[in-house]
Amino acid sequence: MTQKRDGAGTRAGDAYDAIRQAIRTGDFGPGERLRFSALQDLCGMSVTPVREALTRLTAEGFTVLDEHRGYSVARLSLAELGDITAARQLCEGEALRLSVMKGDEDWEARVVAAHHLMARIPQGREDMPSVMREDWEARHGAFHVALISACGSPTLLEICGKLSLQADRYRRMSVSVSGAARDVLGEHRELLERALARDADGAAEALREHYGRTAAMLANFFET
């Protein structure tokens, strides 16, 4: 074999990761065209797995296909940000409500643990406090996943996951960490407390507000 990657099973999977990361970090900006030649250079493989990766990315909304004319990075818009946010408020709000109602001890433990890991490190970098730390973002995502993990609906979880990936592109847009105008710590703590207090509707409402604030903050970056 040419190379044995640790966990990665197929080249198509590697290509998927590589291209998605390149889009995440802005190496390929919104609207930018994605030529196979360039992607083959980036991924170091033939056209076949690259094409499969693009098919998947397109299904998830990261890229757009114009038949016989090629792929390009999906554009971002203020309207879509609002749309995605509304959908998240609906779906993840309900998922959280169900999760709080159905969650058992293990769920509580997962939520507490995830919150602890997130609260344990600062949101911004030490050298550049205005830029989010990669690991904080990961733990932040894990906390939100833990919150809804007991909802009992694989379908809802999948929808929430995809919406979260979409929203992530907008989240990354914000160079600044929202300034001091917002108490992110407090918002998360409130989520945690209401969840543990089994206040299903309250937790769902807090989550919707949480996402609403995030969207409102990000919306500023479209007017710059």
Added chain:
Amino acid sequence: MTQKRDGAGTRAGDAYDAIRQAIRTGDFGPGERLRFSALQDLCGMSVTPVREALTRLTAEGFTVLDEHRGYSVARLSLAELGDITAARQLCEGEALRLSVMKGDEDWEARVVAAHHLMARIPQGREDMPSVMREDWEARHGAFHVALISACGSPTLLEICGKLSLQADRYRRMSVSVSGAARDVLGEHRELLERALARDADGAAEALREHYGRTAAMLANFFET
């Protein structure tokens, strides 16, 4: 060129249609393995476009991929039917609520027209009244699409569309047209009336009940 298909742009698209249809009609049953050799025979093309079609179908939940071990048709389960139904009630209910609130004259016209086309033909076949007519199913789907078409949220519409495709697999399971235990005509008329009366919450509630009844009916086929 070898052949010029009317509207079809790529072979991958044709493969997607062909395989999905084969799954819909039961040519490939739930859990059945999908070998590339068989699919190439079915579609009459090389492995590349078939693979792309499977990638798409997998993203939409029709098929399942076990890396290096091949694709197979996704299994159906009573649990998933309930799960999908709940998600539809949530998402499409909200979409309908928004649509009724925001819809303009053109939307009203679309809804009335779609309902008329659906009500114009019988649900079951003349020769085999227990089997649904293909064209009725198509018009039924078009009516539901028209109902939510004014919700203003592309994201929500996409989610509803995908859930509808999933649910379609279960809908097709039912050999019988639900017997006389149900007034499908009436349910749809109620949806139409509440929508036109701009009773947003009422329409949404009627839709949720509509899907609830459909699911309850289909659930019987798992106990046979």
Added chain:
DNA sequence: GAGTCAATGATTTTCGAAAATCTATTGGAT
């Protein structure tokens, strides 16, 4: 001068075969 059409170049899409991986079987050792 505007518009149509054919030729050219760039790019996507598809093919057929090679490479990699998994599954089942056989043979042998404990």
Added chain:
DNA sequence: ATCCAATAGATTTTCGAAAATCATTGACTC
């Protein structure tokens, strides 16, 4: 008899090149 390793067969996955399609350019007609 059971378990493990090596082999063979079947299948997926990837490659490199050919075919098909789209965009551009320039000539030609009206």
